[in-house]
Amino acid sequence: MxxxxxxxxxxxxxxxxxxxxxxxxxxxxxxxxxxxNPTGSIKDRAALAMIEAAEAEGRLTPGCTILEPTSGNTGISMAMVAKLRGYRMVCVMPENTSEERRQLLRMWGAEIIPSPAAGGSNEAVRVAKGIAAENPDWVMLYQYGNPANAGAHYSGxxxxxxxxxxxxxxxxxxxxxxxxxxxxxxxxxxxxxxxxxxxxxxxxxxxxxxxxxxxxxxxxxxxxxxxxxxxxxxxxxxxxxxxxxxxxxxxxxxxxxxxxxxxxxxxxxxxxxxxxxxxxxxxxxxxxxxxxxxxxxxxxxxxxxxxxxxxxxxx
Amino acid sequence: MAIEVRIPTILRTYTGGERAVESSGSSVAELIDSLESAHPGIKDRLVEDGADGPAVRRFVNIYVDDEDIRFTGALATELSESSTVVILPAVAGG
CATH class of the missing domain: 3.40.50.1100 (Rossmann fold)
Incomplete structure (x- = not known):
């Protein structure tokens, strides 16, 4: 194809x-x-849908910074789309995730902010919400509450x-x-x-x-x-x-x-x-x-x- | 009949630090009542009063033989002698 x-x-x-x-x-x-899928995971669907929805709403414009709490895969998918669409990508990721995921994120140009291992993704969400409050111009697509995440699977x-x-x-x-x-x-x-x-x-x-x-x-x-x-x-x-x-x-x-x-x-x-x-x-x-x-x-x-x-x- | 109940770290203050305790009951509701007798205070951390009577708290998941009881009859979920009950806090993935 x-x-x-x-x-x-x-x-x-x-x-x-x-x-x-x-x-x-x-x-x-x-x-x-x-x-x-292009980055090798199902998360490409959700990442693309969330970014396109934010673009359509005018929340994301060229040069914007995207922030996302992720155990890795959604971050990798977002970093791929962000690279091609001209956004900066910042991921908050728990320390107890595999080294491969961190290397891949860096390869696709993402910056990684580590969150403590204890508490896993719950802790990454908490840390990311704090960073989002300090950086109001950053766009957190927030995969846990973004309807476009589920929408990608509803329509795809x-x-x-x-x-x-x-x-x-x-x-x-x-x-x-x-x-x-x-x-x-x-x-x-x-x-x-x-x-x-x-x-x-x-x-x-x-x-x-x-x-x-x-x-x-x-x-x-x-x-x-x-x-x-x-x-x-x-x-x-x-x-x-x-x-x-x-x-x-x-x-x-x-x-x-x-x-x-x-x-x-x-x-x-x-x-x-x-x-x-x-x-x-x-x-x-x-x-x-x-x-x-x-x-x-x-x-x-x-x-x-x-x-x-x-x-x-x-x- | 003794049923193994695995207790998450944050509730072990009620079980004297034990990771797993034995309890009994023919349903999850009965099991929680027996747990409460042996470990007073634990029931209130697991169950709350909902619109339709007692319900498992929002951030608590209870599994009987690895299946979430919210889909198998909630607190009325039946137990057998070979059942294993696991209690866990709700966590994120992704």
Whole structure:
């Protein structure tokens, strides 16, 4: 396919069948390969949509500075678009994220302000809000509350899946900003309400939950519980086990959060087999494994990988 | 019947520092009542009065066998002897 520039090539990703991991001919798994976006992650869709919405509203003009709290992937996607559109990019990123993500951000020209590891992304959000207050001319697109984040999946990811697989019965996505699930969920609620929306949420090590009190917990403003049907918490051991299974049986080299999503998708597949129902389960491959090679997830035993991931923001 | 309940760091002041405690109940609501008897004060950190009666607090997630109870019957979610209950504060991703 031909595009006028890199940005125009965002989205339109392949949906591939998983003949080995699908349990029966009636219960099939399909992977939406979001790693085939320009920076290698699904976040390209949201970053582009949020920047274009801010441009349309007149909030972003050439030379502006964009500020964003991010565990990495959204920041990388924003930095790519910012570079091509002439904006300065500043990311607030927790210290316990992989070195690859920091190198990539710098390669795309972003500046990084580190936030403390304890508290994870909650802390990055808090720090970014403080910096935004001190720099009123900077534009914080704020992926956790920006409707354009979910909008990218409402108008892109969801329709693409329905067009490629009209018989889809389940959609399984990762829960972070909730943008993917809210957008795809709303799309299916409106256009094919029988599709069940399943969320897989990474369960990190204790450091990440090290809040001072429960009132400092965080639920993204975008989140609307009525748009999903089930929500699973998946720990690093299951995520790593599945990510290894995915490359071993289907040849797909995915990031660790995709392992968590596949774990939930396989649980759904098992339920469907048990219930004797037909199922076509689409799950998201959020990104490839490249950015996580240094985490230790892809080598050694599961015990070693689990230990290595403890305390890291692996999704 | 004893059900393992994993306690997040910020609530361990109620469990004498224990990361996991054993409790019992045939539903999450019953389990929380038993937790409260053994660890007074913890219930108020987990549950609040909502418009439709008691509900899990906004920034608290409770999982039974890794599934968020808000989607499985909320506090009425049934428990079995082999259930594992995990309590976690809500955190951001992205």
């Amino acid at each position: 031909k595009y006028a520039n890199l940005i125009e090539s965002v989205g339109g990703t392949p949906l591939v069948g998983l003949p080995t991991l699908s349990p029966t001919p009636d219960v099939r798994l399909w992977a939406k390969l979001e790693d085939q 990811t969801g329709p693409e899946i329905l067009a490629d697989l009209p018989e889809v019965t389940h959609f399984v996505g990762g829960l972070g900003t909730t943008g993917t699930l809210m957008g795809v969920g709303r799309f299916f609620r409106e256009h094919q309400p029988g599709v069940r929306i399943v969320a897989a949420e990474p369960r990190y090590g204790e450091l990440v939950y090290g809040l001072r009190n429960l009132d400092e917990g965080f639920v993204p403003e975008l989140y609307d519980e009525s748009l999903i049907d089930a929500r699973f918490s998946v720990g690093p051991r299951d995520a790593v086990r599945r990510v290894r299974e995915l490359i071993e049986s289907e040849g797909i080299f995915a990031g660790i959060s995709t392992g968590a999503i596949l774990h939930a998708a396989l649980a759904q597949a098992a339920k469907s087999v048990k219930a004797g129902e037909r199922a076509d389960i689409v799950f998201v491959v959020c990104d490839g494994g490249w950015k996580y090679l240094s985490t230790g997830a892809y080598e050694g035993t599961l015990d070693e990988a689990e230990d290595a991931l403890d305390g890291q923001l692996w999704a």
